[in-house]
Amino acid sequence: MSIIGDLINFILHIDVHLTTLVNDYGLLIYLILFAIIFIETGIVIFPFLPGDSLLFAAGALSALSGSTLNWFLLIIIMGVAAVLGDSLNYYLGKKLGNNMLKHQWLKKFIDGKRMRQAELFFEKNGGKAIMIGRFIPFIRTFIPFIAGMSKMNYSHFIFYNIVGGFIWVFIGVGSGYLFGNIPVIRDNFSLVVLLIVAISVVPIIISYFKGRKSDLGGKTTK
Numbered sequence: 039m040s041i042i043g044d045l046i047n048f049i050l051h052i053d054v055h056l057t058t059l060v061n062d063y064g065l066l067i068y069l070i071l072f073a074i075i076f077i078e079t080g081i082v083i084f085p086f087l088p089g090d091s092l093l094f095a096a097g098a099l100s101a102l103s104g105s106t107l108n109w110f111l112l113i114i115i116m117g118v119a120a121v122l123g124d125s126l127n128y129y130l131g132k133k134l135g136n137n138m139l140k141h142q143w144l145k146k147f148i149d150g151k152r153m154r155q156a157e158l159f160f161e162k163n164g165g166k167a168i169m170i171g172r173f174i175p176f177i178r179t180f181i182p183f184i185a186g187m188s189k190m191n192y193s194h195f196i197f198y199n200i201v202g203g204f205i206w207v208f209i210g211v212g213s214g215y216l217f218g219n220i221p222v223i224r225d226n227f228s229l230v231v232l233l234i235v236a237i238s239v240v241p242i243i244i245s246y247f248k249g250r251k252s253d254l255g256g257k258t259t260k
Contacts, residue, residue, distance in 0.1 A: 052088055052095045052231060060099065060106050067106065071096060072119040079123030079179060079203075081130075090175065091231045093210025098218020100211070109215045113207050120203035124168070124182040128195055131186025160184050165194055169202030 060067045071092070078089050093116065100107035160167045160181055171181035185195050217223055223230050 052091050052227075056092070056095050056099060064106055068111065068115050071112070072115050075116050075119040075207075076123040076126075079120050079182075080126035081123075081179075089178070090173075090210055090234050093207060094214035094218060094230075094234060095227075097211035097214025097216075098224070099214075101215045101219050109211055112211050113204070116211065117204040117207040120172070120207055121200050124199045124203060125196070127179070127182035128186040128190075128192070128199075131183035132189060133186075160188070165190075165198045168195060168198035169205070172202040172206040 056067075059070060063070060074092060075089065096107060096112050096116070097109060099105055100109040100112055160171075163170060167181055168185060171178045182195070182199070
């Protein structure tokens with residue numbers, strides 16, 4: 039199976055894979071979860087890692103009787119990972135941004151179209167984009183990188199980074215903890231994951247059509 043196929047399988051059956059990891063690694067699972075969230079948010083070439091679905095699945099597992107996972111520790115550990123990840127991404131954008139994008143091999147990993155979407159999203163929403171962007175797959179990986187490239191003041195960036203990071207983790211883990219083990223959700227977890235992804239990309243779709251509408255309006259007035 040291809041790497042993409044393996045990744046899709048992991049995301050769609052993340053509850054099964056996460057259960058296996060918990061059984062195999064015990065308390066080390068916290069370090070593994072920290073690493074996944076940190077890499078997904080911190081390194082601009084890894085926007086495809088499962089953020090939202092991982093938070094939900096971890097929260098659902100923490101609600102099970104006798105589970106190794108504790109929902110409060112998950113929020114703290116994964117929240118810190120999200121904040122540190124975005125801070126690293128900001129640093130990479132500030133120090134290396136434009137030079138990184140000139141390398142051909144990096145362009146293979148960085149989706150230019152989504153990068154531009156993130157730039158427009160950032161320009162339109164300013165500092166709030168850092169917080170709002172947390173809830174949009176792919177975009178959340180590019181936003182802090184672009185903030186760094188634009189030389190945004192770090193004290194301004196870190197405020198939205200901390201608030202957005204912990205709200206994102208709290209909602210993801212909390213919703214999994216409260217709803218993840220309802221029978222109809224537990225028995226159709228793959229569909230739930232697809233629904234989470236679909237809801238997450240709604241802001242991108244809305245932004246796209248608003249942009250199209252603006253472009254058409256601009257052409258009409260000329």
